[in-house]
Amino acid sequence: MEYSNGPVCIKDLERIASKVMPSGAWGYYDSGANDEQTKLDNMTAFDKYRLHPRMLRDVSNISTATTILGQPVPTPLGVAPCAMHKLAHADGELATSRAASQHGGVMILSTYSTTSLEKVIAQGNSNMQYWMQLYVYKERSVSEQIVRRAERAGFKALVLTVDAPALGRRLVDARNKFNPPAHLHLENFIDPEIVNNPDGYGADLSKSASETFGATFGANGDQSLSWENGIAWLKSITKLPIIVKGILTAEDTRLAIKYGCAGVIVSNHGGRQLDGTLASIDALPQVVEAAGDKIEVYMDGGIRKGTDIFKALALGARAVFVARPVLWGLAYNGEAGAKHALDLLQSELELTMMLSGTRTIGEIDDSYILEPESRWVQS
Amino acid sequence: MEYSNGPVCIKDLERIASKVMPSGAWGYYDSGANDEQTKLDNMTAFDKYRLHPRMLRDVSNISTATTILGQPVPTPLGVAPCAMHKLAHADGELATSRAASQHGGVMILSTYSTTSLEKVIAQGNSNMQYWMQLYVYKERSVSEQIVRRAERAGFKALVLTVDAPALGRRLVDARNKFNPPAHLHLENFIDPEIVNNPDGYGADLSKSASETFGATFGANGDQSLSWENGIAWLKSITKLPIIVKGILTAEDTRLAIKYGCAGVIVSNHGGRQLDGTLASIDALPQVVEAAGDKIEVYMDGGIRKGTDIFKALALGARAVFVARPVLWGLAYNGEAGAKHALDLLQSELELTMMLSGTRTIGEIDDSYILEPESRWVQS
Amino acid sequence: MEYSNGPVCIKDLERIASKVMPSGAWGYYDSGANDEQTKLDNMTAFDKYRLHPRMLRDVSNISTATTILGQPVPTPLGVAPCAMHKLAHADGELATSRAASQHGGVMILSTYSTTSLEKVIAQGNSNMQYWMQLYVYKERSVSEQIVRRAERAGFKALVLTVDAPALGRRLVDARNKFNPPAHLHLENFIDPEIVNNPDGYGADLSKSASETFGATFGANGDQSLSWENGIAWLKSITKLPIIVKGILTAEDTRLAIKYGCAGVIVSNHGGRQLDGTLASIDALPQVVEAAGDKIEVYMDGGIRKGTDIFKALALGARAVFVARPVLWGLAYNGEAGAKHALDLLQSELELTMMLSGTRTIGEIDDSYILEPESRWVQS
Amino acid sequence: MEYSNGPVCIKDLERIASKVMPSGAWGYYDSGANDEQTKLDNMTAFDKYRLHPRMLRDVSNISTATTILGQPVPTPLGVAPCAMHKLAHADGELATSRAASQHGGVMILSTYSTTSLEKVIAQGNSNMQYWMQLYVYKERSVSEQIVRRAERAGFKALVLTVDAPALGRRLVDARNKFNPPAHLHLENFIDPEIVNNPDGYGADLSKSASETFGATFGANGDQSLSWENGIAWLKSITKLPIIVKGILTAEDTRLAIKYGCAGVIVSNHGGRQLDGTLASIDALPQVVEAAGDKIEVYMDGGIRKGTDIFKALALGARAVFVARPVLWGLAYNGEAGAKHALDLLQSELELTMMLSGTRTIGEIDDSYILEPESRWVQS
C-alpha cells in the first residue's frame, strides 16, 4: 500500500495554500463573484454525474495520450491561464512552466502573467504546447504587439477570453481592497512598443502590476468587442488558431464556428465573473452537441480529481484545464508543488481509467457516465 | 480593481441593520409568517434559475431605462411599500424618498407611513413616479379620503394590497409582543376628515402608530372586500390606474384584467402573510403568461442582488420592488444608506447586463435564463 | 397586533414538554422507529406542497364546520389515539377529553388509556364524537368486551389499528429500557370479565401499565389478524362503523371498501412502527383516489400547523388527527395546555382559510395546492 | 417492551468499533476511495426507496428461508469477503465463521484472510455455505493452488472480485501510511506450493500480512485479466460455480451470462475502489433486469438495517452481504459481537416483513417498494 508522499489530494493543497498565502492574495485566488454560487457549483456539479464502469478488461497498459489541435500530447490535462503566479511563489510562471513541461500537455499563459511570455515558453519541450491568452484593448495595436510576440516566441494558439468585458464583482477583494504587492510587474507590458503607446497602457519596471492592470483591463479594455470586430480582426492579423474562452451556450458555439475559431473553452472563469451561470460541466454537453466535429471543445472550472477529468472527457471535452489547483501547488512548494498538483490529477485520471475499464482517451465516451434524468431547460 | 466604499452587498446592510436596530423593530422588519418558509424561499428560489449569458457583444453602452405605465423611468428597480420607515431612522420616509429620487423609478408609499404622503412626494422629481398603497376600511370614506389626497399630491397610481384581509402570524412579533414606540405616528391618518370619523379611525398627534394601526387595520379593515365590491368601487371614485398587490395565481390575474386593473404585483408580502405559498419568482411565470400584453406585471420578494432583478425581468416582470434592502440601508445610514442599497442593486444589474450580453431592458427575455426541468404543478 | 398569550406555536409546546417531562416518558412520546426517517418526513413532507391562494374574496365569515360519519362537527381537527396520557400529566385523558370537548370534533381514545373509557366519554358534549381505538387479541372475548363497553358508553365508531402486529423498534426506548411508572394502570383492562380471563390479560389495580401492556399487546396480540378473520368478525359482533387506522396504500383502501369499513385513517403511527414508509401526507392522495366517495378518508402524522391541516384537507382528507401536539400541551399545562394546542391549530387553520380565500371546509380542494412535478412511483 | 441487550443498532456497533480499534486499522476498515461519495451514497441511497406496506395479513408465522445456488439456507443475509479480520479481534475469521454458522446462510471468505481457509470452514455446519473469494495473479498457478484447496475444503463457490485491477485511492490510509501490524499473516499464502513460487508470492510465518499483500495484490495482480482470459480459464480448472463480484452494469451482467457465471454480486467494494459510481442499491435494478432468470443476482454495500435488506430483496437481489457491520461486531466483542450484528439485522428483517405484510422471502417483490420518479439515465 504505497502512496506518493506529501499532500494526498488537491484539497490538501488548497488547505495548505490558504494557510501559507497572505490573506489578500489568497482571497484574490480563491474568490468567485458575488455569492459564489457558480464557483462552488463548478465543483459540486460533478457529483451529479456518476461513473458506469466496465470490468474484466485488460488494463495492464493504459495511455492518456491524445491530440490537441492536431498535435499529439501525452495528456488531456492542461494549465488554465491565471494572472500573476508570483502571488503564490517568487518563481511564478517560470516554476509553473517547468512543472507543466515535465508533465506535458498544454499550458495557457495569461496576458497578465508576472513573467514575460518569452521567458515562460523557454521552459518548454516537445511534449508541450503553449497557448497565449489575450484580452483586446481599445488601442488594438497593444493587443497586436502581444500577438506578434507570441507568434515569434512559438505559441501555438491564441486564447481570447470573452467573459470579461468588465471585471466580476468579487466581494472578498472588495472587502480586502486587494491590490497586488508593488514589486510585482505584469511583464508582458514591459515592452518598448507598448510603453510608448500614448494612452499609457504600457508598464516599465517602475509600474506595479496593479497600475498596469488598471490602465489596461480597467480603463482601456474594449467593451465594444464583438464577433464581427473581434474575431474577424484577430484572424486578419494572425495565422494562429483562435480559441474562444468563456463560452457557455450552444448559440455562441455556433457563432464560434461561423467566425472560424479553432476551438472553444467552456468556462465561467472559475465563477469569478457572472455568478449564477451553470457549472462548466453542466454547460459542456450542449456546447459539445453544437460543436459536432467542426471545432474542438475544451473546458475548465472545478476540476479537482481524476474522476472530474474523466467525466468531462466522457461528456465530450477534448481537454481540460485547471487553474487554482496549480496555483495552490505553487503556493505550497513552487515548481515541485505545481508538479505535485499535476501528478495527483494525472495519476488519479489513470487510476480512474483502470477502474472503469477504459484504456485510451478515445475510448472514454458517454457510455461510461450516468446522469440524473432532469436537465436544465430553456423555456 | 475599484469598488464602492462601505458595505459591499445587500447582505452586509442586513447584518449591520440587525445590529444597530432595537430588537423589537428589527424583529418586525425581519420576520415572516409562521416557520418563514416563504420568506426564505423568496430568496433561495432565485438560485434555481441560471443565467445563460451571451458573449462578444458590444456592451460599451448599456441602459436600464424602461417605461412603466407608459411613462419612461431610468430603471425597473423600485421601492416596495413598507409601514413605518421611522423604525429604521428618524428621517423615515423622507430619507427614503430623497434616496429614491436621486436614483429614479417608482416608489410605492405605504398607507402606514410615519410621514404624510404629501411630505414624501415633495422630495420627488421628474425621474420619479410615486404610487400610493391602500387598504380598504369598513368605513369606505376613510379610504376615499386617502385616495383624494394622493390624487391631489400627484401620485400616479393606486396600489391595493389584497393579501392581508387579516394580519399574518409572525411568531417573532408575538414573542416580542412588539408595538412601535409611542412617539411614532401614522401621519396619513392625522387628517381632519378621518379624525372626525365616528368609528375612531383617525389619529391626532396624541395617538401612537400602534393605536392607529389597531383602530384601522385590526378592527376596521374590510374583510368582506372582493373583486366586485372592492375594485369596482375604487374605479368608481378615481381615474388613477389601479394596481393589485399580492397576486400569486393565473386565475386572479385573469380577474384583475376582467376588473380593469392596470397591473398586478406578484408578491407574497415578503413571506409575512401566508406561509407556504410559492416564492414570488416561482409564481411569476404563470402570472406573466396569464397577463399576456393586457396588463403590466411587477414583482417583489427576495430581491437581494443584480442577478435577481435580471432573472425577474427575464421571466417577464416589467419592474421589481425591494422592501427590506431599503429599510436596512435606512437603518445603516438614513438617506445615504437607502441610496447605497439602491446603488448596489442598480450597479449589479448593470454589470449583469454587461456580462450576459444584454444592452437594453427590452433585450432581457427568457432566452437568457435556464430553469430546472421540474416545475410546480396543479393536480 | 394581538396574539394569544403563552407559547406561540406547537413547536414551543414541544420544547417545553421536552424539558418538563421525565426523559423516559419524553423518549416514549417522541420516538419513532429505527432511524426516524418516517417520523421526521411526516413533518417535512408538508413543505413540498405549496399553497395557491386566491385573493379578494369576502372572508368576513368563515366556518370550519363539516360532517364526519354523517354528523356535523365544528371542526375537522381531532385527537388521535395515544397510549397513557398520564405520562404527560396526572389528569391524563380526563384533561384531554375536557380540552377537546371545549373545542369540539372527534377524539379517538386509545385502548391503552390510563383512564377508563367510561370516564373519558363522560366529559363530552354534543359537539363531540368519541371513537374507540382497538387492538385484537388472541382471546377475542377480551376485544369483544371492550367493544361492548364502548357501545354502552356511547362511542360512535371503532378504530382498528392495523399497523402494529408487532411493536416497532424504537431505539430510544431500547436505550432507556423504558417502562411506564408502576402507579399507572391501563384502566380499560380493570374489568371483571377481562380480569377473569384465564390467559392473564386483565389488570386489577395491583397491575402496572407495563405489566398489562406486556400481557396484552406483547404476548397476546393476534398476529394472525386479517381482513377476513378481523374485519368480518368485528362486523359480526357490532353495528358501530369500523374505521381502519394505519392504511398507506390504494390496494388496502380497496380492501377496506370491500370488507365494509366506514373509513380509513392514512397513518404510519407517527413513524413509530415501520420506518421508511411514505409520510402520511404523501400517501394520502393515492388513498383518496382509491376511496372515491365510497368511504371517508382521514389522516394523521406530522400535523403541526394550520397550513398542514389545510393541505391535508386540500388533498382529500375529511378530517385530520393530532397526537403528539396534544400530549405536549398536556405536559405543559394539563387541560389548559391541551386546549392551547388545539386552539393554536384551530386558529391557524382559520387564518389560513382567510388568507387563501376559502370560506368553508367544502371549498378547500386541490385547486388551492401545488405540488412538485415528481411523485413516488411503483415500478 | 423488551429489547435485546447491548448495542441496539448497527450504528451503535460502528461507534463502539471506532473507539476501541487502533486508528490505523479503523481507518482501513472505514475508509472509502477519494471523497467517499460512493461509500456514503451506498447507505443514504436506501432512503430514496420507500416501503409500501400491506396490512391485515396473517403474519404469525414468517420465514426468511430461501435458496441460494439451488440449496436451501435459513436467511438471505450473508457475510461479504473482507481482508484481515484479525485487525478487529484476535480471534479473527474463526470468530466470524462461528458467529455466521450459528446464524446460517453464506459466508464469503477473503483470499486475504488472516486465518487459513481450511480452519475457517471447519467452523461451519449444514446451515452454512462457504464461498471462496479470489484475485487472479500473473502467476496463475498461485490462484489455481487456492482454488484447489477451496475445493478440497468444501467451499461451494468461487467469488472472483473484478473491481480491483488496482487498489482504490483511500486518502485515510495514505495519510496514516497504514500497514497491518507485523504479527498478522495472510495465512492462505502460507502454503508450500505458493511459498516455493519463484516470484516471491508466498508467505511463511516470517512474512507479515503487509509484505504478502504487496507481493501479491500490489506487484503480481494480473491487470490484464479479462472475460476471455479470466473466466474462461477459471472454468477450465474447476467445476465450482463462479460468481463475479463488483458488477455495476447491465452490459457486464450480460457478459457474465455469456461467459457462464452462476451469479453476480452488485457491489462497488464498499466505495473503496472507484469513487463516483452509483450506490449498489441504485445499480441493482438494471443488473436484475439484465440477469432475468439466467443467473442469480446478489448485492452488497451499505446494508445497515433490516429495511435495507428488504429493499434490496424487493428490487430483485436473491441475497445480500454485509462487510463492515460484521467487522464492527467483531471489534466490539469477537464472536459474540459478530453474532450480535447478524442478530440485529436478521431480527430487523423479520420485523420489517411482519410490518409490511410479507411472510416469505418469495413474497417480497417490487410491489412493496416505491421509488422517486427520476432515475439515473444513460445519454
Ligand SMILES: Cc1cc2nc3c(=O)[nH]c(=O)nc-3n(C[C@H](O)[C@H](O)[C@H](O)COP(=O)(O)O)c2cc1C
Ligand atoms: C487567480 C485567477 C486568475 C485568473 N486569471 C485569468 C486570466 O488572466 N485570464 C483568463 O482568461 N482567465 C483567468 N482565470 C480563469 C481561469 O483561466 C479559469 O477559467 C478558471 O479559474 C478555472 O477554474 P478552476 O480555478 O476551478 O480550475 C483566472 C482564475 C484565477 C483563479
Ligand SMILES: Cc1cc2nc3c(=O)[nH]c(=O)nc-3n(C[C@H](O)[C@H](O)[C@H](O)COP(=O)(O)O)c2cc1C
Ligand atoms: C417591515 C415591512 C413592512 C411592510 N409594510 C407593508 C405595507 O404597509 N403595505 C404593503 O402592501 N406591503 C408591506 N410590506 C410588504 C412589502 O411591500 C413587500 O411586498 C415585501 O416586503 C417584499 O419583499 P422583500 O422585503 O423581500 O423585498 C411590508 C414589508 C416589510 C418587510
Ligand SMILES: Cc1cc2nc3c(=O)[nH]c(=O)nc-3n(C[C@H](O)[C@H](O)[C@H](O)COP(=O)(O)O)c2cc1C
Ligand atoms: C405516545 C404515543 C402513543 C400512541 N399510542 C397509540 C395507540 O395506543 N393506538 C394507536 O392506534 N396509535 C397510537 N399512536 C399513534 C397515533 O395515534 C398517531 O397515529 C400518530 O402519533 C400521529 O402522528 P403525530 O404524533 O405526528 O400527530 C401513538 C402515538 C404516540 C406518539
Ligand SMILES: Cc1cc2nc3c(=O)[nH]c(=O)nc-3n(C[C@H](O)[C@H](O)[C@H](O)COP(=O)(O)O)c2cc1C
Ligand atoms: C475492510 C474491508 C476489507 C475488504 N476486503 C475485501 C476483499 O478482500 N475482497 C473483496 O472482494 N472485497 C473486500 N471488501 C469489500 C466487501 O466485500 C464489500 O464489497 C463491501 O465492503 C460491502 O459494503 P459494506 O462494507 O457497506 O457492507 C472489503 C471491505 C472492507 C470494508
